[in-house]
Each structure stands twice: as C-alpha cells, then as structure tokens.
Amino acid sequence: MFALALVLAFAVSGCVSDSLAAQYREGSGKNYIAGDGTVTEITAENRAAPVDFSGTLESGETATSADYRGRVLVVNFWYAGCAPCRAEAPDLQAMWKKYENLGVGFLGVNIRDRTDTARSFSETFGITYPSAIDADNGALQLAFSGVIAPNAVPTTLIVDKKGRVSARILGRISDASILDALIKTALEESDQ
Amino acid sequence: MNDRVGPTVSRPYDHHDSRVAASGDRITEPPLDFIGWLRWFWRQLTSMRTALLLLLLLAMAAVPGSLVPQRTADPNGVTQYFADNPDLASALDKVQAFDVYSSVWFSAIYLLLFVSLIGCVIPRTRHHLRALRAKPPKTPARLGRLAGFTTRDAPAGTDAAAAIDSARSLLRFGGYRVALFESGSEVSISAERGFLRESGNLLFHLALIGILIVGGFGSGFGFSGQRVLVEGQTFVNTLLAYDSFKPGRFFDEERLDPYTLALDSFDVEYETLNLKAYGQPVDYTAGVTVAVQGKTARTDEVKVNAPLRVAGTDVFLLGNGYAPTITVRDPKGNIAFTDSVPFLPQDANLTSLGVVKVPDGLAQQLGLTGFFYPTQAKAQSGAYFSSFPDLEYPMLTLNVYAGGLGLDAGVPASVYALNTDKMTQLTGGDTGTKSLELKPGQTQELPNGLGTVTFENADSGATDGDFSGSVLRFASFDVNNDPAQGWVLLFSVLALLGLLTSLFVPRRRIWVKAIRRENGSVCLEYAGLARGDDPALEAAVFTLAKRHNAVLAPTPPSTQTTEPI
Structure with a gap:
C-alpha cells in the first residue's frame, strides 16, 4: 500500500516533467512543438519500411520518393514563421552546397505556408534546394509519420539509399557538423 | 422498538454478534508508545x-x-x-x-x-x-420482545418439526439463509437476509477507489493537442502539426496514430428572426475530410459537443473565427507573403484581433496588427466596432510596423503578439498616418514605399456588395485521447449500482418457533429484527405468518390471536 501511495504521489504531484509538458505549461503561443536537437540514429537492421511519398514543389513540379531512390535524401520540415527554422536555414543550405554534387538530395517540406511565402523565405536565405508545399493536403507529413516521426518543428530526417529513415534530428540543428556526420554515415553505407 | 439490539451507527450493517468484551470496573487508558x-x-x-x-x-x-x-x-x-x-x-x-x-x-x-x-x-x-x-444466530429465547411478534395456534394435528420445515422452505424461497435449532419442546428456525446491502455498499466504495485510480493513472496515458485550421487546410496527427500539445504523464510519442483531417468548410448559422437574440450563433458545423493511413478518406462533421471519433481520438470543436487572407507585395509586385491569418475574436460580434508577420521578401521585416470587423459600424466617438457576427460589411484595419520581428535568432515568439521593441510604427497611433483600411478585394500602399498590402476576397466570383463568402473562417480543434474514459464509465456505473443496492435491499432477521404444548397442540411464534432502517419488517413478519398458516391448513383456522407490538 505504501508503494502504491508513493507511486500515486509521484503521479499526482507531477514530479515527472518532460519538455513536451513544459512547453504546454509555458503557454508562449508560439504555435508549434519545439525540439531540443535530439539526434536519433537507427541501425540498418532496425529501420522501418521505405517511405513512399509524392508532393508538390514550390515550382509546381511534383517530387516523389522514386526521384531519390538510390541516393541519400535529407528531408527538412519547416515553415517561414518558425524561429528555429530560420536560424538553421543557413546551415542546411551550406550542407546542400557541400553534398549537392555527391548525389545527396535535399527536400524541404513546408508544413504551414503558401507557395509565395515559402519562396520569399528561400530568397531571404538563398536556399537553392526545393521545398514541397504541404499545408493544404499534409501528404508528406502523413507519409513520414510513424515510428520515427517528425515530432517537432523543425525536424530533419536522413533517408538512406533504400528510402528508409535512418536518422532524425528533432528541433534546430545545433551544429552543422552533426548533420554533416549523419549524411556522411548514410553515404558510406553500402547500397546492398 | 429494538433499542437494545439495534446496531450502532459506527458498525457495519452486517456486524455479526461479537463476543461481549470482558467487563472491567473502569476504563483504563494505556500509555501510547x-x-x-x-x-x-x-x-x-x-x-x-x-x-x-x-x-x-x-x-x-x-x-x-x-x-x-x-x-x-x-x-x-x-x-x-x-x-x-x-x-x-x-x-x-x-x-x-x-x-x-x-x-x-x-x-x-x-x-x-x-x-x-x-x-x-x-x-x-x-x-x-x-x-x-457465518450461520444465522441462535433463536432468542423470548421472541415476544422483538418486532412484529405474532403467535398462532397451529392447526390440530400439526407436527412441530413439519411446521418448521414448511416455514424453512417459505423463508428459503424468500431469499433467506436459514438455520434450524432445537431445544427441548421447541423447534425453531433462524433466518437472515439482505447481505447484498453490504455487498452493494462495498461495491460502491471499491468502485470509488477504482474511479480515483483510473482518474489518476489512466488519464496519464492520454493526451490532448490543439490546432487551428483555416478552411482548406489539412492537419496531420503528428506532433509536427500541433499548435500546442498536452501529454499525459506516461505519454509515448509513438501512440499518435497518423491520420489527416482537412477542414473543408465551416458553417455558422446566426439567429436573425428573434430580435432579442439577434446575431446569436445557433449552430456551428465544421465539414471535414478524414483519412486514416491506408484507408479511404471519408467526409464527416464536427459540431460543438458532437466530437468526431477517429483512430482512437476524439476531435472536439473548440472555437472559431475569421482568417482574412492578406497578401503583401514588394514594390515590384512580387508576392512577399500571402496567407489566411486567424484573427482572434474579441466580442460576440466577432470584432477580431490579429497579427501578421511578414519576415521575408521586403526591404525590412514587417509586422501588421489589426482589427477585423465582419460588419463594420462606427460609434459616435469615431471608433469602429462590429455590429453583427456575419459578413455583411467586412472591414480590416491594419497598423504597420517595420523593423526586426525577432524571429531570426531562433527564439520562439507568440504568433498572436507582436514584439515592437525593435520596430518602428508606420501607421496608426501617434504616427500621424492613418491606419490602413481595407475591404475585401482592396489593395493599399504601404508607407515608405515598402510595397502594397491586399485584403484578398476569398470568393472572387461574388457580385458587388455580396461579402458573404469574402473571408475564410478558421476552426480550432482539440484532439483528445483518454484511454481511461471507458473505465471511468464502468466504475461509475458500478458505484451507482452498488449505491442503489445498499439503499434498497433491506437487511433483516426473522425467527419462527414451534412450541409443543403438553396437550399435543403446537403454538407457532413469529418475530423479526431489523438491521438498519426497515419500515416493512412488521408487515413482512405478518405476511410470513399468514402464508405459513395457509400452507399448514388450507382452510383458515377458527381461533387465532394476534398481538401486534
């Protein structure tokens, strides 16, 4: 009974605090769930099934998962009014420049904005990789939801050559070198 | 009636007779360690x-x-x-x-x-x-002191044991537990019923504990998340898409089942016939399309107090309002920003307050704060207000601020507030420039040649003067998951059942005694004892006596004495 009371005491007094609950209690009105830069890497044998997706880009063209099969793909979920997304944009662009010619694909997924707003953002930060506009139908968000879901804004996912999510960064990329290392690891994996 | 033997209040109803405490001359209080x-x-x-x-x-x-x-x-x-x-x-x-x-x-x-x-x-x-x-207690020696005491002469030729036997089957049939006692010339039966009363009482208390436990723990596995959707937008049930999210204590992110929920339309009906309630909302209906991963999409509705159940979550409609579509262009005419921005309602006629942040595409970052009046009217003081919640004569007024929005350092800021510390006000207030006033479809120049701002008409095909579809609406949803819900219901029902049982099941004892007289005739005695409130006890004893006699002798006996007590 004492043990029960103790467990209950913890449960009721809410001693178990985590960042998700803390964000809610803060009531900042920032209107998105932030991440703390946590990196999750999944070993090859534990990865879930390849993700199939199709989305409409800012340019009006369609991007599908088939376009990126056999290549490493970096997917970044963002929107223009999200402060950490703005802060990490230069790092992402730098990584894109570094790996563009090594066959790595970069795809932004804009989860809130309309096309023109997204395009202005890209101009501000000189982003040259494409972004899909996902606010109206949520197709890409749905495709990537699952076990290793994008659970914060921004979220950066590394998709391996077989189309499986191999790593995830929740929240702003704290250091470009982290993303660099994750891409490198994915690139070094054999194609088999 | 039963002042000597009645149960004391602090005892449980079914307190069975305990041994008499060893008598002491006086109460001694032992020192407590x-x-x-x-x-x-x-x-x-x-x-x-x-x-x-x-x-x-x-x-x-x-x-x-x-x-x-x-x-x-x-x-x-x-x-x-x-x-x-x-x-x-x-x-x-x-x-x-x-x-x-x-x-x-x-x-x-x-x-x-x-x-x-x-x-x-x-x-x-x-x-x-x-x-x-426990067996029912031994029959008291003198039943005459007890409630409903009745004596009857058994019909001639009745055997005492047989009489008691028939009383036993009667009582058993009535749900009593019975025990036979025999001493000398007396055969008696002691019967007791109503244990269900205490069972119900215990069930009630156990169910209360159950409610406390599932309320305290069960809800810890649930969550609730909030999201504002403008007509035409889609929400995906992932943390990525929530505006705010309240996890239970034991919430696991993998518990979110992916599905999409698109807000196709939002319809509001306002009272226009009853002048006393003119403009009161009568009904809100959110038309949605729901698609669970791997299944075909379906259309449905969410109304106030009529949540939509999907993938283990309940989607509640919380609030709603207008989301004017605002487009900001640079001086060359390129679109820097366009979106439908939810404006928060401030009064019953939906005078709404909103903030628009334009971080990109202009020479300077721009912040717009403004009021939206669905049916604009002017007070004598010159201030605007809304006189009706529907779109009769919509008007948007905007104050323009230029400078740093404070977003670029990565520090989150409220979307419903504008931090103007590093911004300059360009219109409204003390600037000497009038606030921008826009009706749907109108465009105005921004000060300092920054560009233009347009209040888009969402219903571009509408005739002049018809504004009914000119501004999109938003709805705020609460997506709620409470795995304890069913358990709370179960325990509540059990508590109610237990309470009813404990209130309506009477608990009583009844005795029937057959005394062999020396002349061979048999005298029957009946009496009862209430345990707790039991107004029907005496009637029950009389009924038993009557039915017992009817069983013993098909024709009513000629002599009978009844002594009501």
Whole structure:
C-alpha cells in the first residue's frame, strides 16, 4: 500500500516533467512543438519500411520518393514563421552546397505556408534546394509519420539509399557538423 | 422498538454478534508508545468521519482551480494573468495556485482520502466475507420482545418439526439463509437476509477507489493537442502539426496514430428572426475530410459537443473565427507573403484581433496588427466596432510596423503578439498616418514605399456588395485521447449500482418457533429484527405468518390471536 501511495504521489504531484509538458505549461503561443536537437540514429537492421511519398514543389513540379531512390535524401520540415527554422536555414543550405554534387538530395517540406511565402523565405536565405508545399493536403507529413516521426518543428530526417529513415534530428540543428556526420554515415553505407 | 439490539451507527450493517468484551470496573487508558500512536493515527484516518471531512476538504481545495487560470488547462490564461497582475500572480504561484490539481496540498488531501478509503474498505470486506459464511444466530429465547411478534395456534394435528420445515422452505424461497435449532419442546428456525446491502455498499466504495485510480493513472496515458485550421487546410496527427500539445504523464510519442483531417468548410448559422437574440450563433458545423493511413478518406462533421471519433481520438470543436487572407507585395509586385491569418475574436460580434508577420521578401521585416470587423459600424466617438457576427460589411484595419520581428535568432515568439521593441510604427497611433483600411478585394500602399498590402476576397466570383463568402473562417480543434474514459464509465456505473443496492435491499432477521404444548397442540411464534432502517419488517413478519398458516391448513383456522407490538 505504501508503494502504491508513493507511486500515486509521484503521479499526482507531477514530479515527472518532460519538455513536451513544459512547453504546454509555458503557454508562449508560439504555435508549434519545439525540439531540443535530439539526434536519433537507427541501425540498418532496425529501420522501418521505405517511405513512399509524392508532393508538390514550390515550382509546381511534383517530387516523389522514386526521384531519390538510390541516393541519400535529407528531408527538412519547416515553415517561414518558425524561429528555429530560420536560424538553421543557413546551415542546411551550406550542407546542400557541400553534398549537392555527391548525389545527396535535399527536400524541404513546408508544413504551414503558401507557395509565395515559402519562396520569399528561400530568397531571404538563398536556399537553392526545393521545398514541397504541404499545408493544404499534409501528404508528406502523413507519409513520414510513424515510428520515427517528425515530432517537432523543425525536424530533419536522413533517408538512406533504400528510402528508409535512418536518422532524425528533432528541433534546430545545433551544429552543422552533426548533420554533416549523419549524411556522411548514410553515404558510406553500402547500397546492398 | 429494538433499542437494545439495534446496531450502532459506527458498525457495519452486517456486524455479526461479537463476543461481549470482558467487563472491567473502569476504563483504563494505556500509555501510547510509538506503535500505539501510529495505530491511533491509522484509526482516525480510516474512520468514516475523517473520510467525509477529507471529501469536503477536497471539494473546497478544488475551488481555487476555478478562480484563477490553470497551467494544465489554460496556459495562455496564466501568462496573461502574470502580465495583468504581476505581484499577485507571483504570490499565487508560490502557493501553487496555478497548478491546483497537482499542488502539494491538493495531492495531500487526495492521497489521504485514498488511503482512508482503502483502510476503511479492506477490513469491511474481510468482515463481510466472514459474515457471509457465518450461520444465522441462535433463536432468542423470548421472541415476544422483538418486532412484529405474532403467535398462532397451529392447526390440530400439526407436527412441530413439519411446521418448521414448511416455514424453512417459505423463508428459503424468500431469499433467506436459514438455520434450524432445537431445544427441548421447541423447534425453531433462524433466518437472515439482505447481505447484498453490504455487498452493494462495498461495491460502491471499491468502485470509488477504482474511479480515483483510473482518474489518476489512466488519464496519464492520454493526451490532448490543439490546432487551428483555416478552411482548406489539412492537419496531420503528428506532433509536427500541433499548435500546442498536452501529454499525459506516461505519454509515448509513438501512440499518435497518423491520420489527416482537412477542414473543408465551416458553417455558422446566426439567429436573425428573434430580435432579442439577434446575431446569436445557433449552430456551428465544421465539414471535414478524414483519412486514416491506408484507408479511404471519408467526409464527416464536427459540431460543438458532437466530437468526431477517429483512430482512437476524439476531435472536439473548440472555437472559431475569421482568417482574412492578406497578401503583401514588394514594390515590384512580387508576392512577399500571402496567407489566411486567424484573427482572434474579441466580442460576440466577432470584432477580431490579429497579427501578421511578414519576415521575408521586403526591404525590412514587417509586422501588421489589426482589427477585423465582419460588419463594420462606427460609434459616435469615431471608433469602429462590429455590429453583427456575419459578413455583411467586412472591414480590416491594419497598423504597420517595420523593423526586426525577432524571429531570426531562433527564439520562439507568440504568433498572436507582436514584439515592437525593435520596430518602428508606420501607421496608426501617434504616427500621424492613418491606419490602413481595407475591404475585401482592396489593395493599399504601404508607407515608405515598402510595397502594397491586399485584403484578398476569398470568393472572387461574388457580385458587388455580396461579402458573404469574402473571408475564410478558421476552426480550432482539440484532439483528445483518454484511454481511461471507458473505465471511468464502468466504475461509475458500478458505484451507482452498488449505491442503489445498499439503499434498497433491506437487511433483516426473522425467527419462527414451534412450541409443543403438553396437550399435543403446537403454538407457532413469529418475530423479526431489523438491521438498519426497515419500515416493512412488521408487515413482512405478518405476511410470513399468514402464508405459513395457509400452507399448514388450507382452510383458515377458527381461533387465532394476534398481538401486534
């Protein structure tokens, strides 16, 4: 009974605090769930099934998962009014420049904005990789939801050559070198 | 009636006769050691009086929770409270007034009540189980002192044992547990019924504990998330897409089942016939399309108090309002920003307040704060207000600020507030420039040649003067998952059933005694004993006597004496 009371005491007094609950209690009105830069890497044998997706880009063209099969793909979920997304944009662009010619694909997924707003953002930060506009139908968000879901804004996912999510960064990329290392690891994996 | 043998209040209903305590000349109070005090404390805690007091305290302790906003329910309200009353708020925060239901003092009462209940129920259950197995007590020697005492002469030739046997089957049929006793010339039967009363009572208490447990723990596995959707937008059930999210204590991110929910339309019906309630909303309907991963999409509706059930979550409609579509262009005409921005309603006629942040595409970052009036009217003072909540004569007024929005450093900011510390006001207020005023479809120049701002007409094909579809609406949804819901219902039903049983099942004892007289005739005695309130006891004894006699002799006996007591 004492043990029960103790467990209950913890449960009721809410001693178990985590960042998700803390964000809610803060009531900042920032209107998105932030991440703390946590990196999750999944070993090859534990990865879930390849993700199939199709989305409409800012340019009006369609991007599908088939376009990126056999290549490493970096997917970044963002929107223009999200402060950490703005802060990490230069790092992402730098990584894109570094790996563009090594066959790595970069795809932004804009989860809130309309096309023109997204395009202005890209101009501000000189982003040259494409972004899909996902606010109206949520197709890409749905495709990537699952076990290793994008659970914060921004979220950066590394998709391996077989189309499986191999790593995830929740929240702003704290250091470009982290993303660099994750891409490198994915690139070094054999194609088999 | 039964002042000598009636149960005392503090005893359980089924307290079976216990041994008489060894008689002492006077009460001695032994000195209490540590264990003794602990025992004393335990007795106090588990007493009914304490439980009731704790229940009352719990109710009182919950009151502050409805007087000030709670972080768990209304975090923005708490932020606002701190802004409005900084001194009072910090004092209140010290006594956990913004977290009443998880505060130390509330938890203390809750836990004590919990322990008190358990400490009360366990011994009572043990006691009840023992009482269930116990035989009905021995027939009292003199039934004449008991309730409903009735004597009858058995019909001539009746055998005492046979008479008691037929009484036994009658009582058994009536749901009594019976025991036979024989002493000398007397054969008697002792019968007892109504154990269900205490069973119901215990069920009620156990169900209460159940409610406390599933309420405290079960809800910890659930979550609730909020999201504002403008007509045409889609929400995906992932943390990525929520505006705010309240996890239970044991929430696991993998528990979110992916599905999409698109807000296709939002319809509001306003009262226009009854002038006393003119403009009151009559009905809100959110037309949605739901698609669970791997299944075909379906269209459905969400209404106030009629949530949509999808993939284990309940989607509630919380609020709604207007989301004017605003486009900002640079001087060359390129679109820097376009979106439907939710404006928060400020009054019943939906005068709405909103903030538009334009971070990219212009020479400077731009912030617009403004009011939206669905049906604009002008007060004598010259101030605008809305006179009707529907789109009769919509108007958007905007104050323009230029400078740093404070977003680029990665520090989050509220979307419903504009931090103007590093911005310059360009229109409205003391600037000498009038605020921008826009009707749907109109465009105005921004000051300082920054560009233009357009209030888009969402219904571009509408005729002149018809604004009914000119502004999109938004709806705010609460996606809620509470796995404890079903359990709470189950325990509530059990508690109610237990309570009803314990209220309506009478608990009583009845005795029938057959006395062989020397002349060979048999005298029958009947009496009952109420255990608790039992107004129907005497009637029950009389009925038994009547039916018993009818069984013994098909024709009514010629002589009978009845002595009602």
